[in-house]
Amino acid sequence: MKMIYMVVGCFIVSLGLLLLQYSEVITGGTAGLALSFSYLTNASFALTFFLINIPFYVLSYLKMGWKFTISTIFSVATLSIMTELVQLTPYFYVHPLVGSITGGMIVGFGLCLLFLNGSSLGGANILSLFLQKRFNLDPGKTMFVFDLVVILIGLYSVGLIRGAYSILSIIMLSAVISLFKTKIANYNQEAEERVEVDASA
Template identity: 50%
Template sequence: MIHTKKVMAIFAGCILVACGILLLRHAGLVTGGTAGLTLSLSYLFNLPFALLFFLVNIPFYVFSVMRMGLSFTVVTALSVTTLSLLTAIDNYLPAFSVPMLAGSVFGGLLVGIGLTILFQNQASLGGANILALFLQKKSGFDPGKTNLIFDATVVTLSFLIIGLIPGLFSILSILIISKVISLFKQSFVKKEKPVKVKKSAVAEARA
């Protein structure tokens, strides 16, 4: 059963990621992962980010169920749905633009912090996030680096859609996201609490 504290933390993480994505979108930039892929598709097909993001993540749920378990997958699906609903608010906001440098730095920070909170609560936003947590769980591989590799691939492909300069600023944003995630990578793995043995019990065992 999911505790209220965990639900609130995941919701807060989704809000931060949503704000970061909106900053990136209004700066004409993309980010990595399925969110970045969805941003590129939304530019290309002029379709709502919320709908595309939900659809793009569906295939990754199969891998998640097989490798990460049903509980993790359910929480991830709920997180993706929450983010989709939060970003849909953009349809009701007045038109505005964000400078590319500001969008890249602050958007990257918000997405990185939001993902960190989600990872700390055993949740993700699908796609590369699932792979990053899986590789860390199985081999201890830095989840920040996994996201960076996947993100760099997505952003490189997006150069054809958004252009060179926006693409370079987008790369800056994924570097920031990767750095933030890497700083907190040790907090993503649940550690068993050591069993405290009373001194009297030890003494009795030695007697």
């Protein structure tokens, strides 16, 4: 059942990323880096996104465990495939304001669905969940800081105006995740308790 939820979460995120891409707005995390790179080089977003996440799998294994890491690799691969599939849809214009608000919110909901089923999309997702687990930090706020840095790096590819829209997109994304922070924390706590019970059995 969790795998189905993860696939649905990846599909939701891919729709949000499509809106951001068609409005030429970037987002944060490794997805934002991949979008910026694809704007500059016309490289495949899916391939770039998958490759950028490879170093973070080591961190995920060391800090979050192998089950979380495997599910994250699955989600990243699934999203990479889905973003390629949604690219087959006819191009349609999306105003940057609409794209940043709706795209950011949709990506946020998709990420929450992944978080609540023991998965992530790598990069800042892993760091934010680890920091919440270790220090009880709000993952929405943590991701906002990381995402803001990524957008500042990506300003060269989209310019200042769309950079401002991009910041709006991560505000919406972070707000959605913050709404679910308690449920995410409870899931992580329950997962940790299950691991401890299995280890002592």
